[in-house]
Structure formats: C-alpha cells, structure tokens
Amino acid sequence: MIAVVGAGLMGAATAWQLARAGHEVTLIEAYKPGHMKGSSHGSSRIYRRVYDDPFYIDLTGRAGEAWKELESDTNAGLLRTTGGLDLGEGRDPARLAEILATAGVPHELLTAQDAGERWPGIRFTGPALYHPDAGVIDADATVAACVRRATELGARVLTGVRIASVEPLGAARALLRTEQGGAIVADTVVVAAGAWLPEFGLPLPELRITQQQVFHFRQRDPEASWPTLVSQDELSLYGLPSGADGGAAPAVKLAEHDKGTPTTARTRTGEPDESSRLRVSGFVTDRLPGLDPEPVAEATCLYTTTPDEDFVLDRQGPLVIVSPCSGHGAKFTPLIGAMAAALATGEGDPEPRFSLGRFR
Template sequence: MNAHHGTESFDVIVVGLGGLGSAAAWHLAASGHRVLGLEQFSFGHDRGASHDTSRILRHSYHRPDYVRLTRHAYDDWAHLERSADERFVTTTGGVDLCPRDSSIPLTDYWQSLDAEGIPYELLDADEVRRRWPQISVPEDTTAMYQERTSIVPAARSTAAMQRLAVAAGSQLRDNTPVTAVRHGAHGVEVDTPGGRFSAGQVVLCTDAWANTLLAPLGREIPLTVLEEQVTYFTPTDPAPFAPESFPVWIWLDEPCFYGFPCYGEATVKAGQDCGGPEVGADARSGSTDLDLLDRLTRFMGERFPLSGRPIRSKRCLYTLTPDRDFILGPVPGAERVLVGLGAAHAFKFAPTLGRMLSELAADPKLADTEAYTTFRLDRPALTDSQYPVNWMT
C-alpha cells in the first residue's frame, strides 16, 4: 500500500490490546509482520474484560466444537508459558453442579466431552459432599468433574503477551484511541488524535467499543454489554479452599454462578454469569452493585457456607453476541478489516484466538474453513434481528 503523506505504514495494525489483541499482536509479530498495536486506555486498565486475576480454563463446554477448541487452548497456553518463561496455568480440577430441572442441561456438557474423547466423572450429591465438604448441594444435584480444569491469570498473562509482542518487533502504544478506520482496495488507514497510520490489514479487538469503528464501514454487530461483578470472600480457615483441595466450580442453573479456590491470596472469588445491568461501553458505574452482591452472598452462604464474608467487589464488561459465539473473521465488504470478539467467555482461548487471527491475516482463505465459519460476521445470529438470544456456555 502507498502510505498516506506523513503517515507511518505497517503490515498489520491491531486495535485494542486486551487479551485477544495482545495475543494477536504477539503472534503476528512472531510470524514476521510489522505490527502496530493501539490501545485507547493505559496498559493494564480495568475498563474492559482483561484485568484482575483469575479466569477459568476448562474442557467442559456445551458443544463439541468448543470442546475441540479447548484442546488447542491448553496447547497454546503451554506455548505461552514456554515463550514467556512463566507459569500461568494452575490446575485445580473443575466441577459443574447441576440441580434437578436446571435450565442448563448437564447432558449437553458430558455428551460434548464424549464426542471429543475427553474424560470426566459424573457424581451424585453424596459423592460431591464426600470429596468437597465445603460444598453444600441439594440431594437431587448431579455433577460432572473434569480433572484438567485450571486457573489462568488475566492481567499478568496479558502483560506477558504484550512483552512478547514487543520483543518480536511490535510497536505497542497505549492512551492512543482510534477515531476512524477507512478501508480501501489496497489497504486501511487508521486515524488517532496523534496522527494517521496505514496498513495492509487491521485487526479490531475492541470488544464493547466494536461498533464505534464498524458502523462507518457499513457493519454493526448486535451486541449487548453488561456490567458484571465478581466478589472476593474471606473464609475463616482458607486451607480447605486451597487450589490443591478445592476445585473451580460452576453452578449450572438460572441464575448461573461460578467460583474459584484461593488464588494468590486467602480469598475465594465468585460471581454470577450474565447477571449485571445493561450498560454502554463508556457509560458504566464502576462501583459495587448491592443487589448483585446480596444475590451472590446469599447463594454462597447456602452452597459454600465456609466461604466467609465478602470483602471487595470488582466490575468488568461482558460484551455478548446473541448466540454468545465468538466473532473471528473479516468484515463483509471491508475484508482487510478483521474482527476478534470473545463474547464474554474467551480469555481461556486468548492465546488461541490471537494465533487464529494471525493465521487469518496471513491467509484470508481460512475464513471459509471449518475452524472459522461458526464465527463469521455474516452468520444469522448477527444478521437476523429475530434471532433468539441464548447466552449459555
């Protein structure tokens, strides 16, 4: 592409440097591309979804294609650990707890694991209580245990991928918001308050802010942004909640809750999935929601009575597609612009999706292969206004 007068030119510009964008910048640079990464806030900010500590890495999913993708996720986290010379994966095992008449069928999960040959155990309520006396479940509860479920650190691993991207030759700039993206036949131009940049391709990993840049390109995504909340509890005796004694857990019902053993400190972290209020990307409270706190505290007192009292809460954004599938592909009609969006369950896949975006940038024909077609921007969930919303994962 011929650079605009006074602009800097790159092979690929990555916009948004949370987990997905940082992973994409790293893989692109490691593949030999000249990469510019632009982040509108400071590195490590808490305005999106890649801050704070723990995230769940698991095989347990409701569809075989996602279970298949988790195989790559474990491999790509191992590659990240080797590349950064740091440990990120803490294996705890994980238990999915499903009460009778749950609105989220456990059958979908174990059948998907069966389809991909992933081992698991089905447990009744007595066995759950025997293995983990910290958990109080109703008699009619069924559970599924998977031994490889793990914890990965959000902020620390994102920072590591940024360091690797820089070491591979990327230029990363924070506090540099993108105000416009212009797609042309031979390349893309990106405007910021500090100047204009050009590239052969742009990768947008802007999550809740995606439509700000996509709308002028003629494509808006039907996104719902929720302001979610996690809370940390202080058990009187942390030992029973240590990672070697207590699993990551998910309560499969509506409402759906999830939580972690003690990780990095003597607290137990828990939250509700898709329970927060709808907000705008730049219109959020950032403060503790007392209704969410009360709902979670009552649940924890009933199901995890030794978890203790809540001591602090943190907010984050969930950016949801109607089908809660990822977005991973080119913008129709503006194919030099690629979008990576995680639909509020992607951090476990961050190194994998970053690699896939890098591979797609190198070979656009991959957009028509099985690994990518589920996540296209022109799928019915993103184009049919009557598409039924389903946020189950």
C-alpha cells in the same frame, strides 16, 4: 504493517502471534495494557473443557495446547490447573458427562455424597460433574506476557493512543485516525477493542454491553483446594480461586453470569450492583459453607455479547474484526490470537461459526 487495535487479552495475543511469525506489528492501546476499563483485567478467569456443544469442546482442547505454547515462549506461568465442577439441575451434569465421554475428555460423574466428601466446603444437592483439566487463567499476567514478548520480537506498542475511526482504503490498506489528531496507515488492521467495538462503526451485529459484578469471599480454611465451578439452578453462577484479586488471604471469586446491567464502555458506573451482591452472598451462605459470606473484595467488568453468544472473528477487506466475547472467551486467548493472526496474514479462512455473514 499490521496494526492491532486494543491490547487486551485478544489483541495482545494476536500481536504476539504475529510478531513470533516475523510480521511487522504495531499494537495500539487507548490506555495502558492491564487497565481496568474493559474485560481483560484481573487475576482470575476460568479455563474449562465442559460445553454442551462439541464444537467448543474441540476448541478448548486446541486452546489448551496453545496455552502451553504461550507459557513456553514467554517463560511465564499463566494457567494453573485446579479441576472444575459443574452442578445444578440447570447444568444437567449427567448429560454433560455423556457429551464429554463422546469427546474423549477425562471426567467423573459424582453423587452428591461423594462430591461432598471430596469438597467439604461445598454443599451438593445433586450429582456433580468433575473434570480435572479445568483451571484458572491469570488475565493480567497473560496480557503482560504477550505484550512483553511481542515487543521483544520487534512489535511496536503505542499506549495512550485512542483510535477514533478505522477507514478502509480500498481492499489492501486502511487508515486509522486517532482522537489526538494523528493518522496511521496499515496494510491490515485487527480490531480487538472488546466493549469499545460498537464505537468504530464497523459492520457488526448488535452487540449487548453489560456491566458484570464479581465478588471475592475468604476461604474459612486457607489450606483448602478449591476447583472452578459452574452452577445453574435458581441462579446461574461461576466461581474460581481469586488469586491476587481476592487480597492477601486465599479467596474464591463468584459472580452471576446472566444478570449484567446494560451499559456502554464509556458510560459504565464501575459500581457493583447491591442486589447481585445479596444474591451471590445468599448462595455462599446456602451452598458454600467453606467460605465467609461477607465479600472481602468486589469489582466490575464488561461483557460484550453477540445475539447467538458465538464469537465474531472475520475479515472484511483490510479489516479483521475480533470479538471472542459473550462471557466465555478468555479461555481461548492464545488460540484466538493464532486464528486472528492467520486472518490478518491471509493464511487462514474464517471459521464459519464466527463469520459476520451469519447475521445477514
């Protein structure tokens, strides 16, 4: 039996991949799938192809195919294409365009004037890179679809069960002890616990846990189509259509990528940072005239960041450790599920970029 600890995006996708391959799977979640105490809740995550690293560009392409497989198998719409923009001197759109051209990813490098005519709700101060494949992932719907389909395929799902420790029993089995006093023995354990990973005493690098603030701003024109966007000048921000998280009227979600508050999964406050709200609202006033600068909704989530911002996806004895994190992992969900499942069954080798050995 393969146990998967954590029913967030990555754990749920791993359970789905294992179940569809015919393996005996138990998915264990401390709360309920879709809870708001980690990183996998909400209706809006960015899918994009733009990276300054060809490795990740290739990975986004593979992930895009995996999203199609997941949507087909679950009969659910999970990824909506909107197109995406990269702007700001810090992003260097011209350089990114050259990288995408080498990778064969469709894109356009636009002048500020041309971009402004296409998206009048955005004030451009320089060139912008547009790529049509970007879109919005519904994280809540993705978790629900993976858990539902895994269950249909025979997986067992345990909710309200918190794992206190994971102990290898030699090279081929592991013991999971629950905080309720129970025990589960598995042949392999996939630990996909997100910001809760540091509590398990696993052989991990130092992971930085931060509470991130997100804000939703109402569209002045409810009929306007908004792309995803990544902007880097004085502030490093990302934005995308809010979906249900923004309320009844169409809204856009905006957040700073790099100014989270250090915390732990247990001690987070859940209260958005007022200084971040002011900075993001100021950006809306200055650069996004198509949005009302007063947030209509706000929330927090958790980032789990490795020292090099690459993921952790590796096997140690009977344990598979899964942390596709650092604020850019959600877009890879079904692909990471496949990679983790391959490690759990012994059918795949660790990707060197994601190995634990790089930290030794």
